[in-house]
Amino acid sequence: MRTIKEHIKLNTYKPVYLLYGEESYLKNLYKNKLKEGILLGSDEMNYSHFEGKGIEINKVIEIAETLPFFSDRRLIMIENSGLFKAQNDLADYIKRIPEGTHIVFVESEVDKRNRLFKAVKDIGVISEMNGLDENNLKLWITSILDKDNKKITGNTLMYFLNKSGTDMENISQELEKLICYTMEREVITSEDIDEICTTQISNKIFQMIDAIASKKQSNALSLYYDLLSLREKPMSILFLITRHFNMLYQVKELETVRVNNTVISQRTGLPPFAVSKYITQSKNFSPIILKEALNSCADIEEQVKTGRLIDTMGVELLIVKYSS
Numbered sequence: 001m002r003t004i005k006e007h008i009k010l011n012t013y014k015p016v017y018l019l020y021g022e023e024s025y026l027k028n029l030y031k032n033k034l035k036e037g038i039l040l041g042s043d044e045m046n047y048s049h050f051e052g053k054g055i056e057i058n059k060v061i062e063i064a065e066t067l068p069f070f071s072d073r074r075l076i077m078i079e080n081s082g083l084f085k086a087q088n089d090l091a092d093y094i095k096r097i098p099e100g101t102h103i104v105f106v107e108s109e110v111d112k113r114n115r116l117f118k119a120v121k122d123i124g125v126i127s128e129m130n131g132l133d134e135n136n137l138k139l140w141i142t143s144i145l146d147k148d149n150k151k152i153t154g155n156t157l158m159y160f161l162n163k164s165g166t167d168m169e170n171i172s173q174e175l176e177k178l179i180c181y182t183m184e185r186e187v188i189t190s191e192d193i194d195e196i197c198t199t200q201i202s203n204k205i206f207q208m209i210d211a212i213a214s215k216k217q218s219n220a221l222s223l224y225y226d227l228l229s230l231r232e233k234p235m236s237i238l239f240l241i242t243r244h245f246n247m248l249y250q251v252k253e254l255e256t257v258r259v260n261n262t263v264i265s266q267r268t269g270l271p272p273f274a275v276s277k278y279i280t281q282s283k284n285f286s287p288i289i290l291k292e293a294l295n296s297c298a299d300i301e302e303q304v305k306t307g308r309l310i311d312t313m314g315v316e317l318l319i320v321k322y323s324s
Contacts, residue, residue, distance in 0.1 A: 003125050004030055008037040013073075015097045016124030018117070020084070020107040022269070025168030026129040031077065031106050038075045038102050045069045051079045057089050064093070064101045076103045084110035084117050091115035095123060131166055131271035140168075141175065145188070148179045152188045159190050165200040166271045174198070201232060205240045206277070208319070209248075213284030217323040224319055234311035235304065241318065242297040249290040251275070252282040293322055 007013050017034060019027045039047060046068045050060065060076060068074040083090060084107055094103065094116075110117055120126055132140060138157055145152060152160070164174045174197045178188055181196045204223055211220035227237055247268060254264045261275040270278060285293075300318055303309035 001026070001030065001127055001129070004034065004127060007125070008033055011037065013038055013102055014124045015101065016094050016103045016105070016120050018084070018105045018107065018110070018120045018124065018126045019129055020105075020110050020126075021129035021131075022108065022271070023129045023131045023168055025172065026131070027106050028169075030127070030129070031079075031104055034102075034104050035075060035077065038073050039071070040073075046071050046074045047077070048075070049077045049079075050081065053080075053082045055081050055083070057093075060090065060103075061093055064097060064103070068100055072100055074101045076101070077106070078103065079106040080108065081105070082107075084114045086114075088116060091119045094119050097123075130265070130269070131168065131273060133272035134276070137161070137166065137168075137171075137273050141171065144172070144175050145179070149186060150179060150182065150188055151186055156188060156190050156193070160188075160193050160197065161273070163193055163197050163199050163203060165203050166273045167200075170200065201227065201230070202240065205237070205244055206281070209241070209244050210281060210284075212319060212323040213281060215323055217320065220319050220323045221316065224316065228312070234315045235301070238297060238301060238304075238311075238315050238318070241315070242294065242301075245290055245293045245297065247278060248282045248285060249287065249294065251278045252285070252287055252290060255279055255282065256287075289322075293318075296321065 004017070013034075019030055021027065035047070048060075048063045055078065060078070063076060064074070066074065083105070091114075097103070105120070117126070131137070138154075141157060141160075142152070160174070160178075161171075164171050177196050178192060182188055182192055204227055208220050208223040208227075211217075211223060224237070228234070247270065250268050251264060251270075254267060259267075261272065261279075264270065264275050264279075265272045268275075282290075296318055300309065300314040304311045304314050
């Protein structure tokens with residue numbers, strides 16, 4: 001991201017950019033900054049946009065070969081194409097892309113062994129966007145609040161993050177709600193957060209696993225019933241519990257070999273900010289218990305799908321078993 005900022009500041013751009021990762025907010029932010037910078041606010045005559053799988057490569061190349069109209073630059077934006085997980089002719093073409101033509105790829109997933117990925121790496125800029133670490137996330141939130149003359153304490157900020165999750169798009173929306181709700185009042189409180197902010201489903205799952213680990217059975221079941229009241233399907237909840245146990249198992253294994261949080265984030269796909277929370281929670285389980293829990297999740301899923309167990313009861317039995 002620092003490299004892209006520098007290019008925008010200097011108004012000097014590489015032929016190709018690849019923005020990928022799970023953090024949609026950052027990808028949208030930088031794709032728009034690149035668009036504005038490369039086109040210098042000119043009309044859409046020199047801008048082409050492609051999205052989704054099945055993009056015609058020949059059409060992309062045809063546009064790329066067309067001279068810019070009353071401008072020095074042409075921009076082609078390609079989003080969610082899947083081109084970095086399949087073989088295609090763009091890998092060879094971008095090595096000879098005409099001067100003045102720029103391509104920005106925006107993807108969720110890529111294969112780093114892909115020829116197109118390697119080609120972009122050779123002549124362009126690749127930026128992985130999986131969220132900010134805890135300190136930078138706090139600084140970002142504080143900067144948003146400062147613009148509206150709002151203040152928040154460190155403890156209240158952590159309370160907010162535990163409720164909103166780490167998705168920056170969602171955080172941005174929740175902050176906007178808080179700013180409007182508190183009106184002329186300067187300091188944001190935890191009561192404001194409870195009153196106006198929405199607890200993310202993933203965070204309820206985290207709280208539920210916390211309650212299970214702490215053997216707070218009534219609390220764990222209460223959170224489960226809350227999820228059901230929000231019309232979450234029991235099998236969706238089971239999927240999230242399974243994924244959570246799997247993530248805890250991976251974190252536990254990686255921490256055993258003493259790798260740092262950055263490596264854990266890279267290998268598991270967890271946002272940097274969330275790693276420390278998972279490490280803390282993983283301490284409540286032994287590797288054997290986590291593996292057993294994953295097997296239990298798979299067993300309950302199989303029983304539900306074969307009609308031998310009702311879905312709501314299956315998940316409840318799982319919660320009861322590991323919170324007893």
